[in-house]
Structures are given as C-alpha cells and as structure tokens.
Amino acid sequence: MTENATDCTRRESNRRKTAESIVRAAIELVTQAGSIDAVAIDDIASQAQVSRRTFFNHYASKNAALLEPIFTYRSLYLAKMLSAPQNLSLWQAVEYAITATITETPDLTLVAQSDFILRQLVHASSSSPDIPYLEAQRAHQHVLNEHLAERIGSGDPLAIRLIAGVGEHMLRLCLHDISASTREPEKVAKENLSHVMTILQSQPFGSK
Numbered sequence: 001m002t003e004n005a006t007d008c009t010r011r012e013s014n015r016r017k018t019a020e021s022i023v024r025a026a027i028e029l030v031t032q033a034g035s036i037d038a039v040a041i042d043d044i045a046s047q048a049q050v051s052r053r054t055f056f057n058h059y060a061s062k063n064a065a066l067l068e069p070i071f072t073y074r075s076l077y078l079a080k081m082l083s084a085p086q087n088l089s090l091w092q093a094v095e096y097a098i099t100a101t102i103t104e105t106p107d108l109t110l111v112a113q114s115d116f117i118l119r120q121l122v123h124a125s126s127s128s129p130d131i132p133y134l135e136a137q138r139a140h141q142h143v144l145n146e147h148l149a150e151r152i153g154s155g156d157p158l159a160i161r162l163i164a165g166v167g168e169h170m171l172r173l174c175l176h177d178i179s180a181s182t183r184e185p186e187k188v189a190k191e192n193l194s195h196v197m198t199i200l201q202s203q204p205f206g207s208k
Helices: 005-033 041-048 052-058 062-082 090-104 108-122 134-152 157-173 185-202
Strands: none
Touching: 005 041, 005 052, 005 062, 005 108, 041 052, 041 062, 062 090, 062 108, 062 134, 062 157, 090 134, 090 157, 090 185, 108 185, 134 157, 157 185
16 A cells, blocks of 8 residues: 555654654763763663664664764754855855854754764764764865855865854854753854854954
C-alpha cells in the first residue's frame, strides 16, 4: 500500500522529535558532566528514551548529536546572508543575516550550549578528533566566499576571509551570555549584536 501524504508528514514529524530528544539528552548530559568522555552513547539513548540502534539511525556519533544545533545555526546564517537585500551595505547585510538567524532559531540556549561544547570540550576529548559537518561547513564557506566577492566587488582572498571571519565571530558572540542569563535568550543575543555593531561603527581601531 502506498503511504499517503498524512502518513509521510506524521513519520517525518516523529523522526524530527526523536532526533531533537537525542540532541537535548546528549547536550544536557555532557553539559552536566563537563566532559564528552564521561558520557556514553548508551547514557544518551537512555536519557532520550530510545534504543542504541535508534540513536545510530539518527546520528553517527556523539559529536554529531552534540554539534547539530551550532551547525544548523551557522547554516541558517548562510541562507540569510545569501538572501540579504542587495541595497544593504556589507555590514548592514551581516547585521540583517544575524538578526534573522537569531529570530528564526527556535532554541538559542541549546545552540549556545552546542557552541560551548565545540569550543571547550570536543578538542579536549580523547575520542576521535573528527568534527562532524566539517565538509558541509567548508562547502558553505565556499558559497559564502563567492557571495562576498560579488557583494564587495573584489576577489581579494584576504579581504573575503577577513569579512567572513568577522561575520562568523559576530554570529557566535551573539550566543555569549545566554547560558548564564535568566533573561529571554533572543533578547540577550540581539543586545550582544547591537553592542558589537556599535563597537564596529564607533571605535577608531588602530588610531592613537
């Protein structure tokens, strides 16, 4: 019997919910332990109330589950940069893309925790140093670099790398303070973005 559209939609919804429960369980356990090595895949599966087999049906490794939120966040930023109105200046386009990313990310706290795990714990882990989504991230970076070259009208690789790097750092700075704050995560992120933009626009860097 052919599966109808309703069944397909329900199945996809259940798949997403299971994947999300695995991610949340993994991040919660690793954040509590302060270590990736201290948490086993069986621990994550138990916390998420799924089998070990179900875990591997969704994620190839602990790191894949732990880092999915920050990868999705970055991917959304790329999409927003590519769709930024052409009449905006370069930094206006970056601000537009980051604001849209913040607004459309459903759980900024989870992303902030995922980013912390990437920065502080993945490289300290004794497990495989391979970082999931790295190839996809490189592909995204290539697309962004081409877009920036068109927007600034220059193929200068150093200029493109500098602009891309600043945008990426701004994106992540918006996550700063979220986990430690009791305020609405979106408000914290947007205040951080506003602060960063003020610094970029007002500070005479390099002057005496």
